[in-house]
Amino acid sequence: MFNVQDIRNDFPILSRKVNGKPLVYFDNAATSQTPQQVIDAIVDYYSNYNANIHRGVHTLSQEATDLYEQARKKIQAHFNAKFSHEIVLTSGTTHSINLVANGFSSILKKGDEIIVSALEHHSNIVPWQMLCEQTGAVLKVIPMNEDGALIMDDYDNLLSKNTKLVFVNHISNALGTINPIEYIIEKAHQVGAAVLIDGAQACPHIKPDVQALDVDFYVASAHKMCGPTGVGMLYGKEEWLNKLPPYQGGGEMIAEVTFEKTTYADLPHKFEAGTPNIAGGIVFGAAIDYMNSIGFDVIATYENDLLDYATEKLLQIEGLKIYGTSKSKTSVISFNLENIHPYDIGTILDKLGIAVRTGHHCAQPIMDFYCIPGTVRASFSFYNTKEEIDALVEGVKKAKMMLS
Known part of the structure; x- marks a missing residue:
């Protein structure tokens, strides 16, 4: 049986704090974290x-x-x-x-x-x-x-x-x-x-x-x-x-x-x-x-559940737009808040201990297609949780309140 808390215990870095807050690591598309076994x-x-x-x-x-x-x-x-x-x-x-x-x-x-x-x-x-x-x-x-x-x-x-x-x-x-x-x-x-x-x-x-x-x-x-x-x-x-x-x-x-x-x-x-x-x-x-x-079928099922949950929760925020809405996708969400630069959102999220990626993600032609400077990218792995997604949602809401 897949138990995310047991999995998280394998990753020492997930127990640290950033800016006095528990680390929420959502930059997995850039680099995943490393388990103790490795x-x-x-x-x-x-x-x-x-x-x-x-x-x-x-x-x-x-x-x-x-x-x-x-x-x-x-x-x-x-x-x-x-x-x-x-x-x-x-x-x-x-x-x-x-x-x-x-x-x-x-x-x-x-x-x-x-x-x-x-x-x-x-x-x-x-x-x-x-x-x-x-x-x-x-x-x-x-x-x-x-x-x-x-x-x-x-x-x-x-x-x-x-x-x-x-x-x-x-x-x-x-x-x-x-x-x-x-x-x-x-x-x-x-x-x-x-x-x-x-x-x-x-x-x-x-x-x-x-x-x-x-x-x-x-x-x-x-x-x-x-x-x-x-x-x-x-x-x-x-x-x-x-x-x-x-x-x-x-x-x-x-x-x-x-x-x-x-x-x-x-x-x-x-x-x-x-x-x-x-x-x-x-x-x-x-x-x-x-x-x-762990098993890649198990990983895919769990991460798809995280993706669905995060998509639903983030879209409840007024003015938030997700880029990349293909029916066939994996656990990555790129989004922006209306009239707010993604870098500013990422900076505030970091103060809350939440690690996301901002910018064009080394895919500048995609951003040119959408006529945007970049996005906030939250990318999930099998050691992330819905509670961490809730923290992300609240952090985005706080950023919106501060920057609007």
């Missing part, structure tokens, strides 16, 4: 195994290597990749996307077309713009509607024999919209295009099956899945990873080096130059274990 795994690595990996014959190096590769296999199993070497460990989602974009710079040519969506995080816009500048490819955009959903008819019309790549987030970080990625992937493949899905916002709520999706690339970050910052993963189909050149040169990613020629290591090491975030990779596996111990 913190213990960090301490265990540095206390008992700290050594460089893949290079040493001594015991510590071999043990650290085993732990790191076991974590890769955990990630493979979680995302249901066919092979563990299809999992490349990176510094996070942004690194993963740039790795793929860099690889395609040697494949695309002038006149090729790539497609992104209007709902993207800047990390899934800027690398492709840079790629177009380098190659002469053309960037096209799937538009969105007032509900914050993508217009699929327009997507169909954008696809052509010139389409080589499609990049879409699984879930919008700014609005919580769940995109129809199964349809997007299927239609792209019909014209021979590859697909990358940005799963940074989806993976805390959904357990993606990359083989069932038939996706070519899928990327995620540990710090949104109760794990540490500075580590993430790129899943790529074996045939695609073999086609792409290395992203960086250095140690670990080589098979043989002479001054005349260098040959590269096999997957996944071809893309893992230098000493990796060893502790981060190992602990990423521990964070996945923790979330799976």
Whole structure:
């Protein structure tokens, strides 16, 4: 049985106070909090195994290597990749996307077309713009509607024999919209295009099956899945990873080096130059274990209940507007109060111990679409409660009274 109080006991930070008030943490879309079990795994690595990996014959190096590769296999199993070497460990989602974009710079040519969506995080816009500048490819955009959903008819019309790549987030970080990625992937493949899905916002709520999706690339970050910052993963189909050149040169990613020629290591090491975030990779596996111990179906059910409750309560506040009202969304609410800047609301909420995100959420084109400077974003996780949502509602009411 899911007991939120038992879950909350796993997270030391949830017991602290901010500005003399109990912390209410609603910035989970930026970074989730870390349970004691994951913190213990960090301490265990540095206390008992700290050594460089893949290079040493001594015991510590071999043990650290085993732990790191076991974590890769955990990630493979979680995302249901066919092979563990299809999992490349990176510094996070942004690194993963740039790795793929860099690889395609040697494949695309002038006149090729790539497609992104209007709902993207800047990390899934800027690398492709840079790629177009380098190659002469053309960037096209799937538009969105007032509900914050993508217009699929327009997507169909954008696809052509010139389409080589499609990049879409699984879930919008700014609005919580769940995109129809199964349809997007299927239609792209019909014209021979590859697909990358940005799963940074989806993976805390959904357990993606990359083989069932038939996706070519899928990327995620540990710090949104109760794990540490500075580590993430790129899943790529074996045939695609073999086609792409290395992203960086250095140690670990080589098979043989002479001054005349260098040959590269096999997957996944071809893309893992230098000493990796060893502790981060190992602990990423521990964070996945923790979330799976709760169960993603249980997490989704509980968080959807929080979303429904918060939506109902916030909409009772006169002058409050929610942005992102798609029927298919996860536990993110972006809102504004009429004639009040979101930054001012966020500042007052912080004085009450309530952590929300304000601004454009690295999704400025979305804000431009709505003709607003930004929103207040409250994003919920499985360790949040309805009582905390009540505190948020009262805090917004107080902010409205003070700022109107």
